Amino acid sequence: MKKSDAEKAALDTLVKWYEGERPSADREPERYVVCAGLAITELFRDTFPLKESDYLTDKNQIKKTGGPSIKSILERFGETREYAREGGRTTRGTRPAAERLVKALNRIEAFADLTLEERHEIMDSLQRWLVDRVREYFNRKKIEVEIALDKSGQQIVANILAAAAAKGVAGAVAQHIVGAKLALRYPHLDIENYSYTTADVQLGRPGDFVVGDTVFHVTVSPMPAVINKCELNLRNNYRVILLVADSRLQAARQMAEMEGIADRIGLYSIEAFVGQNVEEICEFGRGNLARGWKTLLEKYNERVLAVETDRSLLIDIPANLQ
Template identity: 45%
Template sequence: MLLADHGEIRKFTREGGRTSRKTIVLAAQLADTINSTGTAAGVHALGLAERHALARLLQAWFVDRVWEDYFGRQKISADIDPAWSIRAVVASLIAAGRDRGGNSAGAIVQHLVGAKLEIRFPLEEINGESYTTADLQTQRAGDYQIGDTAIHVTMAPGPDVFQGRCLENLKQGFRPRVLVPKDQLLRAEVHAEDAGIANRVAIQTIEDFVGTNIEEVAGFRQDKVRAELRRLLEIYNARIEVAEADQSLKVVIPENL
């Protein structure tokens, strides 16, 4: 309840909400410390409104500790079942990223695509910059470039993707391919139509782009699919290790993979 009052709605460890006899003692000691510090600073009894404001500030400080010390250090934990299709696993990872908020989902899909490309094209040099690195900074035609194809990975395809980057790709002789989450596919197709390049740009879901290739590499055999899924996640984590300052973007790999 306290976390939700301050805008933090993610599931917190059950132990975080438990109290014990020692908790009450520590809370009393904290109150004594705050009161004595106020007295030493010449602050006397506060009015009701001031007490509420102070309590709100103290609560916010504790919520920040939960965010930094718990959520900020927890790896991405998603439902991953070895019996699932790779497509379903990717969808679960996207959902986990969205639940975390911020740019997490965007970073996850970019590095999942990069990991998939490393597996599919072992002889190619797949770039591994941070999610926030712009294409122009690296002189790339897209987030990834394979042969004459510029690959753009986006969670929210807008007009700028098609009227900007994709049109520029076409002028430069590249074949643009835009990868989006499944629920953004129709939106992307509409923007491509509006830009007049619907027949010149490939639009595909991230779930299918990653999932189909990994299953093909595994020869569509269940035992090998499981091994390739583990390899995908290991390569993903290795990319996060190198490229991102936020190491909590790493994925918890189930022991049964």
């Protein structure tokens, strides 16, 4: 069997093993499965076939599944984010998952005829496939943010936007959190909900949201184009509210002044607009804050799920709100 045939057989075996480790058809395997795969393929680089003594420590744990070992393998392929601090060594399911992979790869007899360099190249290919699963994990991972109830509502929203900005999705999160706020504030109205990438002009919308005769524009980084939209809205007899990131509020005001519309539009920070409204809904009562923020985030996630395919836009609701 040629090296290319052995590589195909090995990759098919790895994929079949990975698919078999899914807890259900619609869920990805747990992180310890990927850690087990990375560790076993690392051991196969220099040893074939693998015997129990080759992959088990004296404590009956899988070798090379510790956090530093997994981190080192990932970094070799350019993935530097923290995937599993403890690796998979202490997880109960790691050993059986690893042993199933060992058994499957040991059946590929062609490995015995390969040079050490060829086997290294094949294991590189398998590990590269597993690293792609790690990247998929980060891509679909929910936004994690601490909701400190002793902070102001404005600061809580600022923290949410900062966490979103770290993932490069602040614009989408800003749009949907404003949509969630409006939906909660006006439950009797149908607050429109569109994917962030759907341009207003595509659907003939005057802005991101319309409530009554007021158009809302939401942008974390205002540019002249949004000011032009506001001016067009005014000419079409709409009232206009422009919501921007707090750090860009002054810049937006200057642009509006240059266009001569600063005194004709409502210009607010997203952080204050959403944060104050949550506190109003909670009737400014400390005891109601956890429920209020949980309700907002649930509504946000509901609206994201309805129109977005990117699940990384979802916000993980912190335990202190549960």
